[in-house]
Amino acid sequence: MTSIAVVGGGFAGVGAAAMLARAGYRDVTVFEREARLGGVWHHNTYPGAACDIPSHLYEFSFAPNPRWSRRYAPQTEIQAYLEDVARPFDVRLSTDVKAAHFHDGRWTLETSAGEHTADVLITACGQLTTPAIPPLPGLDDFAGPAFHTARWDLATDLTGKRVAVIGTGCSAIQVVPAIQPEVAQVTVFQRSPGWTIPKGDFPYPGWAQRLFARVPLLQRLDRAANYAFHDFAAYALSHRKTKLLAPFRAIGSLQIKRAIKDPELRRKVTPADEIGCKRIMLTDDWYPTLAKPNVDLTDQRIERITADAIRTADGVEHPVDAIVLATGFRAHDFVAPMAIAAEDRTLAQEWAAVPRAYLGITVPGFPNLFLLYGPNTNGGSGSVVATIEAQLTHVIAALKERERRSARTIVVRREAAQAFDAELRTALARTVWHSGCTNWYVDEHGNDPSQWPWSWTEYRRRTSRLDPQAYETG
Numbered sequence: 001m002t003s004i005a006v007v008g009g010g011f012a013g014v015g016a017a018a019m020l021a022r023a024g025y026r027d028v029t030v031f032e033r034e035a036r037l038g039g040v041w042h043h044n045t046y047p048g049a050a051c052d053i054p055s056h057l058y059e060f061s062f063a064p065n066p067r068w069s070r071r072y073a074p075q076t077e078i079q080a081y082l083e084d085v086a087r088p089f090d091v092r093l094s095t096d097v098k099a100a101h102f103h104d105g106r107w108t109l110e111t112s113a114g115e116h117t118a119d120v121l122i123t124a125c126g127q128l129t130t131p132a133i134p135p136l137p138g139l140d141d142f143a144g145p146a147f148h149t150a151r152w153d154l155a156t157d158l159t160g161k162r163v164a165v166i167g168t169g170c171s172a173i174q175v176v177p178a179i180q181p182e183v184a185q186v187t188v189f190q191r192s193p194g195w196t197i198p199k200g201d202f203p204y205p206g207w208a209q210r211l212f213a214r215v216p217l218l219q220r221l222d223r224a225a226n227y228a229f230h231d232f233a234a235y236a237l238s239h240r241k242t243k244l245l246a247p248f249r250a251i252g253s254l255q256i257k258r259a260i261k262d263p264e265l266r267r268k269v270t271p272a273d274e275i276g277c278k279r280i281m282l283t284d285d286w287y288p289t290l291a292k293p294n295v296d297l298t299d300q301r302i303e304r305i306t307a308d309a310i311r312t313a314d315g316v317e318h319p320v321d322a323i324v325l326a327t328g329f330r331a332h333d334f335v336a337p338m339a340i341a342a343e344d345r346t347l348a349q350e351w352a353a354v355p356r357a358y359l360g361i362t363v364p365g366f367p368n369l370f371l372l373y374g375p376n377t378n379g380g381s382g383s384v385v386a387t388i389e390a391q392l393t394h395v396i397a398a399l400k401e402r403e404r405r406s407a408r409t410i411v412v413r414r415e416a417a418q419a420f421d422a423e424l425r426t427a428l429a430r431t432v433w434h435s436g437c438t439n440w441y442v443d444e445h446g447n448d449p450s451q452w453p454w455s456w457t458e459y460r461r462r463t464s465r466l467d468p469q470a471y472e473t474g
């Protein structure tokens with residue numbers, strides 16, 4: 001029987017356990033370094049943390065949950081859902097996988113609980129795992145609490161405090177409205193604004209939840225409608241269809257005008273770059289919150305942080321009691337800090353120029369290794385849960401091919417991976433994400449190990465089967 005080790009207990013790891021079980025694989029072990037499952041939904045406990053993809057799309061297609069309390073479920077519900085789905089499977093919590101080495105047809109994992117061997121290794125480590133802490137001058141001199149949104153300090157009570165929030169991405173726009181009513185003052189430090197559209201969130205009353213439970217088709221239809229909308233957006237963004245994107249920009253402008261009367265604040269929060277270049281943010285309360293009397297937004301560069309203040313480039317000292325770093329993630333580190341090697345070659349060496357993988361899943365020279373949510377499988381719209389399902393379909397097809405050929409190993413051919421990569425890079429160049437803004441997809445050298453440059457329907461098509469010519473077995 002094929003033994004499979006899965007590293008990571010977020011959506012990808014739990015999805016792997018569930019889909020592999022459905023495909024008949026029983027010897028599957030999931031390793032999660034934290035004491036609970038959830039991945040990003042374990043780490044992001046900041047006030048206001050919730051999904052910004054409708055929950056009927058942000059759930060496994062094979063495990064629909066009719067009981068979501070809202071259209072966009074909050075963090076606690078999503079984590080509970082994942083724990084529920086994972087219940088039947090072999091999950092080793094609080095077990096850190098430090099390294100994995102492939103030798104003589106098998107993977108050996110070095111874990112905090114000892115060695116573990118398996119035929120197949122699946123990494124499910126997420127892209128938004130490691131917080132990015134910017135090198136802000138003087139950050140270490142700050143005397144009060146300072147923490148990242150993904151490492152929220154639950155012991156710190158922000159009530160009545162003057163709070164700095166650095167960053168204006170998807171995390172910041174959720175956290176600021178959530179803390180504003182309790183704190184004395186919020187100062188938002190914006191480097192560059194992003195476009196938003198209304199979220200349209202609402203609770204599902206009990207009768208609606210009962211209806212979804214009784215008539216599952218309704219939930220499936222809602223999922224299909226959301227999928228179609230998101231895939232339309234994925235197509236427009238990846239093909240830089242400015243005419244299709246213009247209505248979103250108009251809606252975003254209107255959202256600003258409606259909520260903000262002060263022309264100076266309006267100017268500051270109105271992005272200059274193309275809509276979609278940064279991830280489009282969904283919100284109903286960001287601009288109304290910015291217009292509140294205890295909220296201030298500065299677009300001046302942070303010059304220095306002192307023991308009790310943040311000084312900006314215009315010479316203004318902003319006195320603060322606590323700092324929230326809503327500064328995003330080291331999204332290009334992928335499996336780090338886990339060290340992966342096949343025989344004498346490390347994945348870090350293979351990825352020295354830029355992380356790349358065939359369909360974001362397999363890497364030449366690394367047999368029996370499959371990456372979930374790997375390089376170039378993020379999008380500007382769509383549900384990563386659906387992407388993970390597509391990837392697992394491909395993984396299972398590869399495992400079946402390996403069995404069909406009675407082989408021990410399966411690995412993508414270098415020529416196939418290179419041909420795919422060349423096609424991908426050409427397509428990436430025409431996407432909206434490469435239109436000149438700063439975003440977490442493209443690094444300072446113009447490398448993009450993040451984005452999928454076509455629609456999600458195209459991704460599903462490509463991953464739904466295995467091209468036997470692309471893989472070799474041994």
Ligand code: NAP
Nearest residue numbers: 050051052134167168169170171191192279326327328440
């Ligand atoms: P992010 O989108 O990368 O935003 C980071 C913010 O910090 C940006 O505004 C950035 O400014 C700013 N920043 C970074 N370094 C800075 C510095 N040195 N000085 C000043 N400002 C700095 O991170 P995020 O908001 O955590 O979101 C990341 C991704 O997580 C999202 O795109 C989304 O995919 C996901 N997410 C999802 C949800 C959800 O579903 N509910 C919620 C949160 C996050 P620039 O824009 O100028 O770089």
